[in-house]
Amino acid sequence: MSQLTVVLEMTRYSKYIMGVILFGVVVFGIINTLFMSLYERMFEFGVLRAVGTRPFGMARVILFEAGALAIVSIGLGTILGFVLTGVLAHVGIDYTGIEMMGVTMQEFIYPVLEVQQFIIYPIWVFIFTLIAGLYPARHVAKMAPVDAMRRSF
Amino acid sequence: MEQTQQTDVIVTEGVTKVYAADGIPVNALNGVDLTIQSGEFTALVGPSGSGKTTFLNIISGLDSPTDGKVWLAGKVLSEMSGNELSDFRRDHIGFIFQAYNLIPVLSVEENVEYIMLLAGVPKAERHDRVIAMLTSVGLEGVADRMPTQLSGGQQQRVAIARAMVSEPTIILADEPTANLDSKTGADLLEMMHRLNAETGMTFIFSTHDPMVMESAQRLITLRDGQIDSDETK
Numbered sequence: 001m002s003q004l005t006v007v008l009e010m011t012r013y014s015k016y017i018m019g020v021i022l023f024g025v026v027v028f029g030i031i032n033t034l035f036m037s038l039y040e041r042m043f044e045f046g047v048l049r050a051v052g053t054r055p056f057g058m059a060r061v062i063l064f065e066a067g068a069l070a071i072v073s074i075g076l077g078t079i080l081g082f083v084l085t086g087v088l089a090h091v092g093i094d095y096t097g098i099e100m101m102g103v104t105m106q107e108f109i110y111p112v113l114e115v116q117q118f119i120i121y122p123i124w125v126f127i128f129t130l131i132a133g134l135y136p137a138r139h140v141a142k143m144a145p146v147d148a149m150r151r152s153f
Numbered sequence: 154m155e156q157t158q159q160t161d162v163i164v165t166e167g168v169t170k171v172y173a174a175d176g177i178p179v180n181a182l183n184g185v186d187l188t189i190q191s192g193e194f195t196a197l198v199g200p201s202g203s204g205k206t207t208f209l210n211i212i213s214g215l216d217s218p219t220d221g222k223v224w225l226a227g228k229v230l231s232e233m234s235g236n237e238l239s240d241f242r243r244d245h246i247g248f249i250f251q252a253y254n255l256i257p258v259l260s261v262e263e264n265v266e267y268i269m270l271l272a273g274v275p276k277a278e279r280h281d282r283v284i285a286m287l288t289s290v291g292l293e294g295v296a297d298r299m300p301t302q303l304s305g306g307q308q309q310r311v312a313i314a315r316a317m318v319s320e321p322t323i324i325l326a327d328e329p330t331a332n333l334d335s336k337t338g339a340d341l342l343e344m345m346h347r348l349n350a351e352t353g354m355t356f357i358f359s360t361h362d363p364m365v366m367e368s369a370q371r372l373i374t375l376r377d378g379q380i381d382s383d384e385t386k
Contacts, residue, residue: 047254050215051315052243052271055235146215149254 007101023128030132034066038136045140046148059137066133067126074122082118085111161224162323162355163189163212168221170207170378181207183378184221189357189371191322194349196369197359204378205359206327212357213246213325214238226322243271247316247354249326253308255300261287261311262296268319286314290344306337313341317348323355330362342368 038045045058092108099105170182182204189195197205210216212223214230223230226245233241248254255264265286266279274282287296290310300308309329316324324345330338342365349356358365366372374381 043254044256044258047250047256048267049239050213050242050248051268052239054239057239057271144216146210 003101003103007103010101023124026125027128027132030066030069030129031135033069034062034133034136035139037065038062038140042148045143046145046150049143049145049148055141058143059141062137062140063130063133066129066137070126070129073129074125077125078118078122082113085113089113160190161188162191162193162226163187163357164224165212166222166224168208168211168218168223170204170211170216171219180378182211182218185375185378185380187373187380187383189355191355192349192353193371194346194356194369195358195371195373196366197357197373197375198361198366199375199381203375205375207378208375209325209327209357209359213248214242243268244319245322247319247321247324249309249312249316249324249329251328251331253300253305253312253332255308255311255315257300259300260296261292261298261300261303264300264311265315265318268315272319282318283314286318287311289348290314306333306341309333309337309341310344313345313348317352317354320352321354323357326356326358328360328362329358330360330365335364338362339364 045061049055049058088111092110095105095109096107097104165185165187168182168185168187169180172179172181185204185208197208199205207216211218212225212230214223214225214233217231225241228241230238230241255261256267259267262280262283265283266274269279269282284296287293290313292307292310292314295303295307295311300311303311309332313329316326326345329345330341333341345356346368348354358369360366369386371383371385373383
């Protein structure tokens with residue numbers, strides 16, 4: 001039983017490590033997506049700055065886009081996660097015969113749907129996405145309009 | 154110089170711009186001193202690389218000079234913060250670009266009203282002013298269209314409407330007729346002359362187009378970043 005406790009403890013820690021790695025990948029993915037979308041529209045951003053949009057006004061556009069990206073991603077991810085976990089909670093995952101830390105699994109593992117997972121993680125994803133959006137937002141706010149218009153030619 | 158005269162809308166003093174091209178300094182402008190008065194219809198001419206566009210960028214606050222000062226409507230541009238400069242451009246300068254530079258995802262009406270939206274003009278007033286301005290440039294009934302559904306001449310008319318709708322002090326146009334056929338260019342030039350006469354706005358063009366040079370009241374020739382000649386007709 002103590003070995004099983006160790007296995008469960010290990011699983012908990014590996015879940016945290018996986019979470020950190022996944023969030024890291026997500027943050028870099030978001031920064032990359034926002035920068036790609038920013039560079040595609042650099043000329044338009046330059047025009048908007050030229051005709052009088054304030055630097056913070058431009059940064060706000062990028063932050064709104066990051067927020068919208070987060071909301072859509074959270075919506076799709078939540079639905080997908082709910083359906084997949086729901087199916088696996090019904091049919092189970094076959095771990096029989098798999099050994100871990102000297103413990104051999106004898107039965108199927110059935111994931112459990114927890115409401116908390118569908119609240120806490122989406123909030124974290126939303127906050128991380130906005131934080132990730134700060135760097136491209138700062139970049140667009142600092143950009144000189146003449147450089148933005150020149151760069152896109 | 155402490156203050157410009159009331160009719161001096163643009164004053165430049167020793168404006169110099171040096172770019173670093175591959176680490177080698179290139180003087181785009183060499184100490185340009187110029188005064189432009191309100192209501193003028195001025196053309197900046199000169200060969201490519203003479204500094205026309207750089208000069209327009211600097212007097213509009215889109216770029217900053219390496220040395221020298223620019224007064225626009227009595228304010229020193231280099232002394233303004235980023236927000237002040239943005240608000241100043243919004244309120245005092247209308248831009249007409251060679252490639253029209255309309256925002257492709259916005260309709261004609263949204264493109265024209267954008268500056269008024271920034272200035273906090275109420276929706277109903279924005280709509281009325283956009284329709285009146287589009288009518289003034291001969292574009293009735295296109296407010297809901299997207300820029301890509303219009304011809305080059307029509308897009309440039311929208312750009313002129315966008316530049317003029319907020320009634321700025323000065324209109325800066327960078328080669329406005331370069332992408333247009335001669336008839337469309339002549340029509341637009343005539344329209345800008347009419348608007349200049351009606352509103353008293355100051356128009357400054359950079360151009361290679363002989364037709365624009367012919368119609369300008371004042372012709373400033375730039376060469377190697379310096380004023381080569383300055384003729385008033």
